Amino acid sequence: MLAATGHAVPKRVFTNHDFASIGIETSDEWIRERTGIGQRYIAGEGENLTTLCTEAAKVAMQRAGVTASELDAIVLGTASPDRLLPSTAVEVQAALGASRAVAFDLDAACSGWLYSAQVAEGLMATGTFETILVIGGEVLSRIINWKDRNTCVLFGDGAGATVMKRSTRGRGILSAYMRSDGTLADLLHRPKGAGNAPVTPEIILEGSHYIQMAGREVFKNAVRSMADAADRALDGAKLSATDIDLLIPHQANIRIIEATAKHANIPMEKVFVNVDRYGNTSAASIPIALSEAHEKGLIKDGTTVMFVAFGAGFTWGSMVVRF
Numbered sequence: 001m002l003a004a005t006g007h008a009v010p011k012r013v014f015t016n017h018d019f020a021s022i023g024i025e026t027s028d029e030w031i032r033e034r035t036g037i038g039q040r041y042i043a044g045e046g047e048n049l050t051t052l053c054t055e056a057a058k059v060a061m062q063r064a065g066v067t068a069s070e071l072d073a074i075v076l077g078t079a080s081p082d083r084l085l086p087s088t089a090v091e092v093q094a095a096l097g098a099s100r101a102v103a104f105d106l107d108a109a110c111s112g113w114l115y116s117a118q119v120a121e122g123l124m125a126t127g128t129f130e131t132i133l134v135i136g137g138e139v140l141s142r143i144i145n146w147k148d149r150n151t152c153v154l155f156g157d158g159a160g161a162t163v164m165k166r167s168t169r170g171r172g173i174l175s176a177y178m179r180s181d182g183t184l185a186d187l188l189h190r191p192k193g194a195g196n197a198p199v200t201p202e203i204i205l206e207g208s209h210y211i212q213m214a215g216r217e218v219f220k221n222a223v224r225s226m227a228d229a230a231d232r233a234l235d236g237a238k239l240s241a242t243d244i245d246l247l248i249p250h251q252a253n254i255r256i257i258e259a260t261a262k263h264a265n266i267p268m269e270k271v272f273v274n275v276d277r278y279g280n281t282s283a284a285s286i287p288i289a290l291s292e293a294h295e296k297g298l299i300k301d302g303t304t305v306m307f308v309a310f311g312a313g314f315t316w317g318s319m320v321v322r323f
């Protein structure tokens with residue numbers, strides 16, 4: 001059961017108009033038309049993945065009435081950890097003082113929170129875990145190439161946290177679906193700069209340690225995979241589109257969101273959209289949206305929500321949750 005959520009974003013807002021100030025040839029019109037994005041948050045000095053995730057976690061824990069010592073596990077979905085070793089999850093554990101919790105990162109790119117929630121559900125099914133903090137967080141601004149207009153206009157930073165507890169009957173996760181296809185890994189990746197090709201001055205000069213993306217191919221795959229995931233979510237829960245009160249899709253691009261909703265027969269009035277204000281925050285996008293939906297009073301006792309995600313890997317999946 002998703003007991004409570006919280007989110008946090010950096011202080012600095014970076015609008016589409018701000019790209020002119022860093023010499024990027026683009027326009028508000030181009031970005032809005034193609035993606036629906038108007039602004040994003042960008043981490044500054046003193047802000048990193050640990051601080052954002054910790055802030056989001058504190059809000060979720062306070063809303064759930066859960067203390068740090070009650071946490072059995074912390075699962076952090078991220079593709080932009082503060083350090084490659086150790087995990088950012090252990091840094092969040094230390095910052096919260098959650099001394100009993102096992103903590104680990106899970107990298108499924110933009111599907112990171114959705115995968116993490118399903119892994120947490122599995123941990124709870126073992127009977128040893130009662131209360132788990134599931135976070136999706138990213139500081140993508142530090143792994144994108146700020147000279148590449150194909151990618152730098154799309155992404156943003158932030159974190160969303162969820163406190164999960166063991167479900168009571170008829171509530172919680174009604175269906176869960178996860179898929180991956182590693183044959184398409186090169187369409188959205190960081191080619192170099194890790195174990196396969198450790199950082200050299202040449203790599204830094206060519207910028208091949210930053211995210212690179214074949215935009216059109218990613219777009220087509222996202223539409224196809226999210227449609228598949230939406231179908232599986234309903235089939236798995238034995239529900240029809242009209243049973244869904246709210247669709248919370250991964251917030252990458254308004255056109256992908258609209259295509260997913262249309263395929264699933266869910267009217268846009270029932271679709272939560274905040275990509276205009278956050279950009280694509282990858283693993284953070286769904287939990288930030290869920291936290292905002294909670295704050296807006298869109299989720300009440302008995303509300304049925306469908307989540308659909310897609311990301312690098314490729315990874316994709318879905319979940320239907322009754323609150």
Ligand SMILES: CC(C)(COP(=O)(O)OP(=O)(O)OC[C@H]1O[C@@H](n2cnc3c(N)ncnc32)[C@H](O)[C@@H]1OP(=O)(O)O)[C@@H](O)C(=O)NCCC(=O)NCCS
Nearest residue numbers: 026027030034110149150153215216218219252253310311
């Ligand atoms: C990236 C994306 C917005 C590009 O939109 P598109 O409609 O495919 O763009 P097009 O192919 O029509 O246009 C590309 C042209 O715009 C230019 N362009 C790229 N970025 C630009 C920008 N920020 N501003 C202005 N022009 C830009 C390109 O250089 C290219 O020009 P060229 O044809 O002269 O080479 C779109 O492909 C997309 O959203 N893909 C999915 C990305 C995504 O969501 N990834 C994460 C998934 S989790």
